[in-house]
Amino acid sequence: MTADAPITQDVLTLPRKQPDGACNLVGLTRPALRAALVEAGTPEKQAKMREAQLWQWIYQRGERDFAAMTNLSKAYRAELAEKFVIAIPEVVSKQVSADGTRKYLMRIAGGHEVETVYIPETDRGTLCISSQVGCTLTCSFCHTGTQRLVRNLTAGEIVGQVMAARDDLDDWPKPGEGMGERPRLISNIVLMGMGEPLYNFGNVRDAMKIAMDGEGISLSRRRITLSTSGVVPEIARCAEEIGCLLAVSFHATTDEVRDRLVPINRKWNIATLLDALRAYPRLSNSERITFEYVMLKDVNDSDADARRLLKLIAGIPAKINLIPFNEWPGAPYERSDWSRIEAFADILYKAGYAAPIRTPRGEDIMAACGQLKSATERAKKRRADIEAEAGLPSS
Numbered sequence: 001m002t003a004d005a006p007i008t009q010d011v012l013t014l015p016r017k018q019p020d021g022a023c024n025l026v027g028l029t030r031p032a033l034r035a036a037l038v039e040a041g042t043p044e045k046q047a048k049m050r051e052a053q054l055w056q057w058i059y060q061r062g063e064r065d066f067a068a069m070t071n072l073s074k075a076y077r078a079e080l081a082e083k084f085v086i087a088i089p090e091v092v093s094k095q096v097s098a099d100g101t102r103k104y105l106m107r108i109a110g111g112h113e114v115e116t117v118y119i120p121e122t123d124r125g126t127l128c129i130s131s132q133v134g135c136t137l138t139c140s141f142c143h144t145g146t147q148r149l150v151r152n153l154t155a156g157e158i159v160g161q162v163m164a165a166r167d168d169l170d171d172w173p174k175p176g177e178g179m180g181e182r183p184r185l186i187s188n189i190v191l192m193g194m195g196e197p198l199y200n201f202g203n204v205r206d207a208m209k210i211a212m213d214g215e216g217i218s219l220s221r222r223r224i225t226l227s228t229s230g231v232v233p234e235i236a237r238c239a240e241e242i243g244c245l246l247a248v249s250f251h252a253t254t255d256e257v258r259d260r261l262v263p264i265n266r267k268w269n270i271a272t273l274l275d276a277l278r279a280y281p282r283l284s285n286s287e288r289i290t291f292e293y294v295m296l297k298d299v300n301d302s303d304a305d306a307r308r309l310l311k312l313i314a315g316i317p318a319k320i321n322l323i324p325f326n327e328w329p330g331a332p333y334e335r336s337d338w339s340r341i342e343a344f345a346d347i348l349y350k351a352g353y354a355a356p357i358r359t360p361r362g363e364d365i366m367a368a369c370g371q372l373k374s375a376t377e378r379a380k381k382r383r384a385d386i387e388a389e390a391g392l393p394s395s
Helices: 030-039 044-060 074-083 155-169 197-212 232-241 255-261 270-284 303-313 338-350 383-390
Strands: 090-096 102-107 113-120 125-128 188-191 224-228 245-249 289-295 318-324
Touching: 030 044, 090 155, 102 155, 113 155, 125 155, 155 197, 188 197, 197 224, 197 232, 224 232, 232 245, 232 270, 245 270, 270 289, 270 303, 289 303, 289 338, 303 318, 303 338, 318 338
Parallel strands: 125 188, 188 224, 224 245, 245 289, 289 318
Antiparallel strands: 090 102, 102 113, 113 125
């Protein structure tokens, strides 16, 4: 393991203050929301009730206008409007794939942009959200990894992606309609967009606590999956403080190959990562760990790789998601042949593991796994530059 692996967490998170000095209520935890109300003049004895009322308006109803919060007095609504805002990321553009996948380009404070993807399926609707602008991990098969890290997202910008998508999908309860009276279009959240969630732990935790709160967005922790490339010191903390399901970007069965595909492996190698994962289901009561495995032609897709994978994960309650590589301009890899992917899956299946082959979604709008990248940062790189950064021989 080398000391130059990209492991820094010392990146900027912008404060929640808006340019006009107003405090944004979106993203504040319940204690922080109550404290902000008291600081702004709400009497201590009323603060808990006001916090609950605002929480329901913001996260259960999706309301952004204080004037519409009719169970608050007009005078109090006016006070709130003077001192606070309810602000979420701005949807700059939306693309809709032929398969129904929607990709949103969202603008956040400072003019930066992130991408968020909604994937409709027959039995669920999954929203893939981002946790950072760019990424520090430089995984060589990932388009997002070719964009340098700009900053962490705030908790408000993370949960705000969920709120913005619900706006677009008209997924908030209608007036007079109770929660649960109709199927949700967004039923699941995956932290699999831009960035490494465990390098922005505090903001991700606060945002997911808001998403799981029963008086707000109210998603079960089992409907939230956090994907990490293997930030080992934060894995146990994720189990204890969030408790959601965990997915791991694994992608290789030897340290030599994983060092190249997922450079964080140089800091925390496969053995170290697996030790942390063995403790996770017990810590969080999760049913199983999901191992994400992108299928790269002649790189990690042999029968020998499949058998090594089985030995590595032995004893870990696991599911393996096989992901056909989603190509992007300048990508230094090719997708494994379909017959090779099926043969790989068959070895895992016969050993007793669920090993679904993920159907690529949104490829025609660059919304598939590993393809996300801010439009303003999507300047084309020469293939040779990408290969050099990945430590690959020039083609």
